[in-house]
Amino acid sequence: MKIVVLVKHVPDAAGDRGFAADRTTDRAAVDGRLSELDEYAVEQALQVVEKAGEGEITYLTMGPEAAGEALRKALSMGGDAAVHVVDDALHGSDALATSLVLAKALGTLEYDLVVCGMASTDGTMSVVPAMLSERLGLPGLTFASSLAVEGSTVTIRRDGDDASTTITASLPALVSVTDQTGEARYPSFKGIMAAKKKPVTTLTLADLGIDPASVGLGAAWSVVEDASKRPPRQAGVVVTDEGDGGVKLAEFLATGKFI
Incomplete structure (x- = not known):
């Protein structure tokens, strides 16, 4: 069993995130980390291999040099190797370009299963998995609440508001x-030390045969035209209850069109 897990280095959601001068995410102004939602993908891949008793896990990411931190975090949780697509021309790439690059990178690897988080915590679009399955010609089983592999079949459960659906597909x-x-599990000290010795392969757009003009901010199908900071919070309204507190509260809610 060979599994590739897609991971992303994202700005820490607890930080003061904002835009750079070119209106892309200012990643230099805030600490980065492995996307929390991708940690669940790492955990599920590790569980599949552990249950099977054998297997190889490779992590794949695209992004600047700092994105290597996400790979090392994933490797410290477990797994065998990583691939990092890094190229200055990738800056500002949208979901379409991201799916193109990841699909080309996956084409250089052997895999039975590709696992990813439902979305990244910075873009939160949830479209890259579906785009990737289309580009690769693979069955795409999205938004899995549980994942199991038996032989050459993968089964997921997708939980909706009204019902749960079980979906199966043949590998890959x-x-x-x-x-x-x-x-997701926490990396052990042993895992952190072992991750430093695990191989990380670096690829460029040229290695993947991708024209730089087809990715990056200039090729993006959507751009941010303008952005402004959220205005500071105003002082709240204090309602003194003199026997009519309920009436005052109802009037306040009605004025704000909350009721």
Whole structure:
């Protein structure tokens, strides 16, 4: 069993995130980390291999040099190797370009299963998994609440508001998982030290045969035209209850069109 897990280095959601001068995410102004939703994908891949008793896990990411931190974090949780697509021309790439680059990179690897998070915590678009399955011609099983592999078949459960659906497909396949799959493990000290010795292969656009003009901000189908910071919060309204507190609260809610 060979599994490729897609991971992304994202700005820490707890930080003060904003835009750079070119209106792309200012990644230099805030600490980065492995996307929390991708940690669930790492965990599910590790569980599949552990249950099978054998297998290889490779992590794949695209992004600047700092994105290597996400690969090392994933490797410290477990797994065998990583691939990092890094190229200055990738800056500002949208979901379409991202799916193109990842599909080309996956074409250089052997895999039975591709696992990714349901979305990244910075873009939160949830479209790259579906785009990738289309580009690769693979069954795309998205928003999995549980994941299991038996022989040459992968099965997921997708939980909706009204019902749960069980979906199966033959391998190779692509699966995106949600945070309902279970908590991801914490890296052990041994895992952190071992991750430093695991191989990370670096690829460029030229290595993948991709024209730089087809990716990056200039090729993006959507751009941010303008952005402004959220205005500071105003002081709240204090309602003194003199026997008519309920009436005052109702009037306040009605004025704000909350009721």
